[in-house]
Amino acid sequence: MNVLGINTSPRELSNVKIALEAALDAASAKGAETEIVDVNKLTITPCQGDNYCKEHDSECALNDDMQDIYQKIEEADGIILASPIYFCDVNAQAKLVIDRLYSYFMNPKYAELFSNKKVSIIATNGAAPLEAFEGSLNTQMAAFEVLGFKTGDIINLDDNNVPGAINDKEEQLQKARDLGENLI
Ligand SMILES: Cc1cc2nc3c(=O)[nH]c(=O)nc-3n(C[C@H](O)[C@H](O)[C@H](O)COP(=O)(O)O)c2cc1C
Known part of the structure; x- marks a missing residue:
């Protein structure tokens, strides 16, 4: 069982990454192999809407770091998207990744592959x-x-403006651990 964590916070001591690590540690304790990708450190171009993927079995024409994420998603059994809230939604880094998943849209082969994979959001x-x-x-x-x-769990952990603040919030970290365990 592989669980992929997708961290989209750009910050050092990111609260959402700390929560993601707690979730992945809990999944790991139940036997999962885990990995984190830090989206902000990667070069990911926004989806160009060219529909190249629709003619090429979901292959995206953009040759950038998203290609590695596609592969990791296809290999993972579970995925945790971890994003800070920016203006009442996930941040732009998260949306970049989500939009690029459009390459898989309407492809029954991938819908079948993904039907065995659960996604949770922190x-x-x-x-x-x-x-x-x-x-x-x-x-x-x-x-x-x-x-x-x-569909897995969705949790939002509030009062986390200060980098690393979540380290003092055992209840929130436990919610993250529960989310990680529920993926397995
Ligand atoms: C551009 C920006 C927009 C934000 N918008 C909101 C918001 O709409 N509501 C909110 O409660 N917090 C907002 N925040 C605060 C972050 O959600 C909060 O600090 C979060 O815990 C940061 O996660 P991180 O430590 O993992 O980077 C915003 C922060 C930034 C930088």
């Missing part, structure tokens, strides 16, 4: 509680659902 934010972002996070999850993935 978000952290500064102020408001989960309810404020529930709609946005459900919308991002819907992108994975439409591609055929199974």
Whole structure:
């Protein structure tokens, strides 16, 4: 069992990455192999909407670091998307990855492959509680659902403006661990 963590925070001591690591540690304790990709360190071009993928069995024409992520997603059994909330939604780095998954849209071969893979989402934010972002996070999850993935947990962990603040929030870290365990 492989679990891929996709961290989209650009910050050092990122709260959402700390929560992601807690989730992956819990998955690892149940026997999973885990890996994190740090999207902000990669070069990922926005989807150009050229529909090249529709004529080429989901192959994307853009030859950048997303090609590695495609491969890791195809090999993973579970995926955790970890994003800070920026203006009431996932950040641009997360949306870059999600939009590029359009290459798989409407391809029954990949829908079948993904039907065995669960996706969960972890978000952290500064102020408001989960309810404020529930709609946005459900919308991002819907992108994975439409591609055929199974729906996992969605958690948002609030009051995390200060880098590393989440390290003092055992209850939040436990929610992240629970999410990781539920993937296995
Ligand atoms: C551009 C930007 C927009 C943000 N928008 C929101 C927001 O709409 N609501 C909120 O509660 N926090 C907002 N925040 C705060 C972050 O969500 C919060 O600091 C988060 O925990 C950062 O995650 P990280 O430590 O993993 O980078 C925003 C921060 C930035 C930089």
